[in-house]
Amino acid sequence: MSTTSMLLQGGTVLIHDADDSVKAIKADLLIEGKIITKIEKDIETPSSAEIIDCKDKIVCPGxxxxxxxxxxxxxxxxxxxxxxxxxxxxxxxxxxxxxxxxxxxxxxxxxxxxxxxxxxxxxxxxxxxxxxxxxxxxxxxxxxxxxxxxxxxxxxxxxxxxxxxxxxxxxxxxxxxxxxxxxxxxxxxxxxxxxxxxxxxxxxxxxxxxxxxxxxxxxxxxxxxxxxxxxxxxxxxxxxxxxxxxxxxxxxxxxxxxxxxxxxxxxxxxxxxxxxxxxxxxxxxxxxxxxxxxxxxxxxxxxxxxxxxxxxxxxxxxxxxxxxxxxxxxxxxxxxxxxxxxxxxxxxxxxxxxxxxxxxxxxxxxAGMEEKIGSLAVGKFADILIFDCLSPGMVCAAQLDPVAAIVLHSHPGDIEMVIVDGIVRKKERKLQDIDLNPGNEIWSDTGKNGEIVCWRDVSKELQGRQMELGKKIDELDMVEARKGLIKAYGIDESKLVNTL
Ligand SMILES: [Zn+2]
The missing domain is CATH 3.20.20.140 (Metal-dependent hydrolases)
Incomplete structure (x- = not known):
């Protein structure tokens, strides 16, 4: 994870006009803290900035x-x-x-x-x-x-x-x-x-x-x-x-x-x-x-x-x-x-x-947040996706029409990097480790207090809990539940049909 400045260098950046028309431009994008501070060609690299090479990448709003x-x-x-x-x-x-x-x-x-x-x-x-x-x-x-x-x-x-x-x-x-x-x-x-x-x-x-x-x-x-x-x-x-x-x-x-x-x-x-x-x-x-x-x-x-x-x-x-x-x-x-x-x-x-x-x-x-998110613009939050233009799905489409490539050709694996609030949450196509400490002040009974966990840890926890929950669900009388819900919602059962 990083909270320092980042320069996304040499990518195809998707920019929205005032009328929501989307343009793909070749540019660098500078993130300082949690904010996008520059979108221009050939930005001089600040000494503290981490450089992310975005050649053959689409830089897209989250x-x-x-x-x-x-x-x-x-x-x-x-x-x-x-x-x-x-x-x-x-x-x-x-x-x-x-x-x-x-x-x-x-x-x-x-x-x-x-x-x-x-x-x-x-x-x-x-x-x-x-x-x-x-x-x-x-x-x-x-x-x-x-x-x-x-x-x-x-x-x-x-x-x-x-x-x-x-x-x-x-x-x-x-x-x-x-x-x-x-x-x-x-x-x-x-x-x-x-x-x-x-x-x-x-x-x-x-x-x-x-x-x-x-x-x-x-x-x-x-x-x-x-x-x-x-x-x-x-x-x-x-x-x-x-x-x-x-x-x-x-x-x-x-x-x-x-x-x-x-x-x-x-x-x-x-x-x-x-x-x-x-x-x-x-x-x-x-x-x-x-x-x-x-x-x-x-x-x-x-x-x-x-x-x-x-x-x-x-x-x-x-x-x-x-x-x-x-x-x-x-x-x-x-x-x-x-x-x-x-x-x-x-x-x-x-x-x-x-x-x-x-x-x-x-x-x-x-969401009432158009001033802060939804497009890549100076002053907005650095919520950014980086797509790989050379993946089997994206290649050729991404070079000709990046928006079409994302909408019609991409899958989540083509997203190499996800940045939220200037912090990298997915890198090299993998979710970054998750720090469980920031939630402690709100609720802390996770069973893993103070830990930093990886996605595999989370997936193991989910599988165990899914199995336990499944046992509880299996014990329920779902026929009874269906009847009760129909009654509680006042559903006219004559409307539940299989043919017209
Ligand atoms: Zn819903």
Whole structure:
């Protein structure tokens, strides 16, 4: 790890214009401390600077993931062929079976996967607060990982009993808000990298409760509030944007994940309030949440969208993969009506630059951090990826069109270096060692206090914990859980069908 200045020398640097047009220029880039201080040709090397040879490399802004449940590492592999309803009780609500130390290691694994694949900032929607310790453990792990994060604390519908499947009726017990206020009062963490935001999904609560809660959250200094918005027969046909609008809560501090199934009226409310949407293509397509809205020509909301992963228990955390998935699925949907009419579109629908921007500047705006991240510019944080232009996947594409190379040809192994806040977190294609000390002040019961660990250590810890968690999950009556969840959510079972 290094906190001294670094000169990225002779690379192809991707620069955003004011209109988000991306230019590839040959230049050096100087990092001093945590800030980009120069992007020019032939920068004279400061005596203290470490020189990184970037010949045959693309120097790219770090990707930004605007919706992710980062704790879910121990659930990876469970949901490959599941839709939303089954994921909820076999995945999401098994947070109730996680100890605080399970959360710590799961969260650390999630943050490190993000870094490995080039995500330098994540908006973490975190519904895990079964106790104050759970949330503290998650924040501590985030700090240790080195990623930049807005950790969005979420009052969680806590499972009370699995058989019968019931929730604790008191969502907002005293400790829930106290824990949040305590966390927020000490923020930011990790030399400013980790901020506290807020997440809320319990729109069934009385209006007065919600309005009072949001007032307290804003009074605690929170700049970003996020909520899931999915309108279908399982999640309900109400409109969260409409509810928020009615309650006076829909404003530019709001980030809505998905917004799939939204009516045009709801999208208009989002547009007028200048709030943002996190589109998570893979989970939306897999879990039948609805078609991603970001490139939908009828909704025309692309300028207020960013990209997210949602669940790395479902898919890879790679934002570049999500750029590709979104672009090609939107193209497929766009071309089909032409084909159905026995015609062919003359023009390609959308561009690689469109989706590259969704995962960089678009996501930065969605996170409310466009002044600091999302592009490579003097004065911004040094959150930077270095891609190898000569790898089997990248060669030829990278030399001709670097943005196309990243969106369509790259895989995470092509990212040689990941820098966050001026600190190298991945080097020579390998995650750097992780110091567990910086999280100690927040939560320290990791079982490895004061240690510096490598990724292999983390992966061993994860495997052991995954096995133990698996035993607990296997003991549950999932038929009963499914029934209980259908009842608790008020789902009309006649809507659950296999054919139309
Ligand atoms: Zn989600």
């Amino acid at each position: 990707f930004i993931d605007t919706h992710h449940h980062v704790w879910q590492t121990l659930l990876k592999g469970r949901h490959a062929n599941q839709l939303l309803l089954d994921y909820m009780y076999t995945g999401n609500f098994t947070s109730s079976l996680h100890s605080p130390s399970d959360i710590f290691w799961g969260q650390l694994g999630g943050c490190l996967e993000c870094l490995e694949v080039g995500t330098t900032t994540v908006v973490d929607h975190s519904p895990i607060n079964y106790s104050p310790q759970h949330s503290l453990a998650a924040v501590a792990a985030t700090v240790c990982s080195g990623i930049r994060s807005i950790y969005c604390y979420c009052p969680t519908s806590r499972v009370q009993t699995w058989k019968p499947f019931t929730f604790n009726p008191n969502l907002l017990e005293d400790w829930v808000l106290k824990t949040f206020e305590n966390l927020a009062s000490k923020a930011p963490y990790g030399q400013g990298r980790v901020q506290i935001g807020f997440a809320f999904d319990s729109w069934y609560q009385p209006r007065e409760t919600i309005v009072n809660l949001f007032a307290k959250v804003k009074a605690a200094g929170v700049k970003l509030i996020t909520s899931h918005v999915v309108r279908n027969a399982i999640t309900g046909l109400h409109s969260v944007p409409q509810i928020m609008h009615n309650y006076g809560l829909l404003d530019s501090s709001v980030l809505l994940s998905h917004a799939t199934g939204s009516t045009k009226e709801s999208i208009n409310l989002i547009r007028e309030a200048n709030c943002h949407i996190s589109t998570t293509p893979s989970t939306e397509l897999q879990a039948a949440l609805g078609f991603p809205v970001a490139l939908d020509p009828d909704l025309d909301i692309q300028s207020q969208c960013g990209l997210g992963i949602d669940c790395h228990s479902y898919i890879s955390a790679s934002i570049a993969s999500e750029m590709r998935t979104l672009l090609q699925s939107a193209r497929g949907a766009h071309y089909q009506p032409f084909l159905d009419s026995e015609k062919v579109s003359e023009k390609a629908y959308k561009s690689v630059e469109d989706v590259f921007n969704l995962g960089t500047m678009g996501s930065a705006r969605a």
